[in-house]
Amino acid sequence: MSKKIQIAVVGSGYVGLVAAVCFAEMGHDVICVDNDERKVLALQGGDTLIHEDHLPELLNRYRNQRVRFMTDLAEATRECEAIFIAVGTPQSETGDADLSYVEAVASEIARSINGYKVIVEKSTVPVYTNEWIRRVIERNGVEREMFDVVSNPEFLREGTAVSDFLHPDRIVVGADSERAAAVLNAIYAPLTSGEYYDTENIIPGMLSSENPPPILLTSTKSAEIIKHASNAFLAMKISFINAVSNLCEAADANVEQVARGMGLDSRIGPKFLRPGIGYGGSCFPKDVAAFRSVAEQMGVDFSLLSEVEKINTEQKKRFLSKVRSALWTLRGKKLAVLGLAFKGETDDIRESPAIDLVEMLLGEGCSVTAYDPAAMERAKAELPESKQMIYATDSYAAARDADALLILTDWREFAGLDLHKLNATMRYPIVIDGRNLYDPHAMVEHGFTYMSVGRPAAHPVREAVAV
Ligand code: UGA
Numbered sequence: 001m002s003k004k005i006q007i008a009v010v011g012s013g014y015v016g017l018v019a020a021v022c023f024a025e026m027g028h029d030v031i032c033v034d035n036d037e038r039k040v041l042a043l044q045g046g047d048t049l050i051h052e053d054h055l056p057e058l059l060n061r062y063r064n065q066r067v068r069f070m071t072d073l074a075e076a077t078r079e080c081e082a083i084f085i086a087v088g089t090p091q092s093e094t095g096d097a098d099l100s101y102v103e104a105v106a107s108e109i110a111r112s113i114n115g116y117k118v119i120v121e122k123s124t125v126p127v128y129t130n131e132w133i134r135r136v137i138e139r140n141g142v143e144r145e146m147f148d149v150v151s152n153p154e155f156l157r158e159g160t161a162v163s164d165f166l167h168p169d170r171i172v173v174g175a176d177s178e179r180a181a182a183v184l185n186a187i188y189a190p191l192t193s194g195e196y197y198d199t200e201n202i203i204p205g206m207l208s209s210e211n212p213p214p215i216l217l218t219s220t221k222s223a224e225i226i227k228h229a230s231n232a233f234l235a236m237k238i239s240f241i242n243a244v245s246n247l248c249e250a251a252d253a254n255v256e257q258v259a260r261g262m263g264l265d266s267r268i269g270p271k272f273l274r275p276g277i278g279y280g281g282s283c284f285p286k287d288v289a290a291f292r293s294v295a296e297q298m299g300v301d302f303s304l305l306s307e308v309e310k311i312n313t314e315q316k317k318r319f320l321s322k323v324r325s326a327l328w329t330l331r332g333k334k335l336a337v338l339g340l341a342f343k344g345e346t347d348d349i350r351e352s353p354a355i356d357l358v359e360m361l362l363g364e365g366c367s368v369t370a371y372d373p374a375a376m377e378r379a380k381a382e383l384p385e386s387k388q389m390i391y392a393t394d395s396y397a398a399a400r401d402a403d404a405l406l407i408l409t410d411w412r413e414f415a416g417l418d419l420h421k422l423n424a425t426m427r428y429p430i431v432i433d434g435r436n437l438y439d440p441h442a443m444v445e446h447g448f449t450y451m452s453v454g455r456p457a458a459h460p461v462r463e464a465v466a467v
Contacts (some may be wrong), residue, residue, distance in 0.1 A: 002186070002189040007080055009086055012039055012069070018156060024058070025166065026187075026188075027190055035130040043059070073108050074111065077108075082118065082120055085322070087105055097286070098127060109137065111280050113146055120184070121224075127225050134149045137149070149220065154227075155170075171213055174222055175220065178221060194210070228287055230284055235308055235312070237277075238275075238284075239312055242311055242453075243311050244275070254456070274436070276353075278311075282378050286351075319432075320360050326451055335361060336426070337398065339356065342354070352375075354409050358389075369390040405431050407431065407437055
């Protein structure tokens with residue numbers, strides 16, 4: 001049997017909240033701390049605050065028992081052996097990560113330390129943050145042997161966060177002391193020993209007791225770089241395939257075939273080679289900028305990352321040109337938009353390329369009727385309802401009398417539309433798909449003019465008119 005550890009998680013955002021309920025699912029006692037009282041009350045009452053698979057189930061199972069929510073970080077620090085910092089590290093104006101929340105939490109922890117504590121950095125932070133946290137705690141008068149600071153980056157994706165957490169590809173622990181590494185080993189033992197995967201009612205995923213996740217022990221600095229380098233690499237893969245898709249368009253080739261041909265090489269792999277309208281979300285744009293900025297500050301030329309960002313920005317503009325080329329003029333056009341979230345299966349609209357594109361289209365004088373299965377409430381804050389910006393109740397309502405339909409987010413439900421019904425609903429059957437959800441032949445068979453990313457445009461063949 002793995003040992004039960006008292007864990008505090010500071011921050012109840014995507015990473016903090018998911019980590020808190022998952023640690024409880026692994027058998028630990030958890031206190032999740034947030035300084036926003038309204039959030040704490042909502043979580044205590046069973047509101048998950050974010051749209052995430054399995055989260056309601058786990059929150060119901062453990063809330064107010066194995067996971068307690070509170071605003072009092074001092075009490076949580078005194079009660080717990082390991083304190084995970086999972087607060088936001090937003091992007092500052094220079095592209096750096098703004099670490100002021102991390103610093104504030106570290107100072108507050110320092111003031112309440114009453115025995116040996118492991119302070120774990122889980123937010124995505126630049127290299128050297130661990131050292132800063134250590135210095136801040138020492139400056140607050142805490143003896144060096146009373147604490148260790150560890151880096152344990154999180155690799156979960158929004159939308160599949162709970163199963164990513166419990167079925168990780170790897171667990172990275174950057175620790176410069178054996179004592180701290182032992183605490184982290186104990187926390188993750190239910191996963192690394194395989195024990196969790198043999199218990200009843202587990203959250204399903206790829207791993208099993210025969211195939212548990214590896215734990216990689218590194219230095220704190222290496223762990224910090226692993227996180228930034230991994231996100232930057234994935235963003236680079238996306239920008240790479242987007243650049244290839246542009247070449248495919250110019251050469252009349254098909255990027256889906258090219259990506260498949262590349263992905264079958266096991267050194268390249270098929271994942272994150274889906275072309276589209278550019279990456280978004282709360283991580284990739286911020287982390288690429290922060291990693292570039294860290295490199296710059298350390299005198300390392302990593303201009304490759306600037307190219308990754310440039311391609312990403314251009315990709316949105318290219319999509320806008322595609323809409324223009326399909327419709328000729330944009331002013332006064334009535335467009336249906338499917339998807340506002342930055343990717344499918346999430347309600348998150350942070351840095352969403354879909355929102356950027358809708359803003360550009362509104363700026364060009366189009367009117368937009370949008371539908372998203374989960375992100376519309378959040379989107380209304382960025383794109384307020386108006387005569388020009390309408391929110392629909394489903395995909396077909398969005399498409400009614402539209403001059404064209406744009407697919408901007410890869411929600412699963414957008415890939416399974418009733419094409420016959422869709423065609424009958426629209427004014428002109430033109431679909432411009434920014435996520436390549438459809439087979440061009442099938443679209444043409446259903447009478448659509450279909451444009452997508454990195455594939456030749458497809459038009460229905462008009463039957464010859466007998467003279
Ligand atoms: C990303 C990473 O995938 C996680 O491993 C990491 O933990 C997380 O950031 C983080 O640092 O917190 P996430 O932002 O949830 O996770 O979303 P992804 O699924 O990675 O997608 C990011 C963006 O890239 C989306 O806009 C998505 O549409 C786009 N994308 C992804 C593509 O355009 N093509 C692809 O092939 C894959």
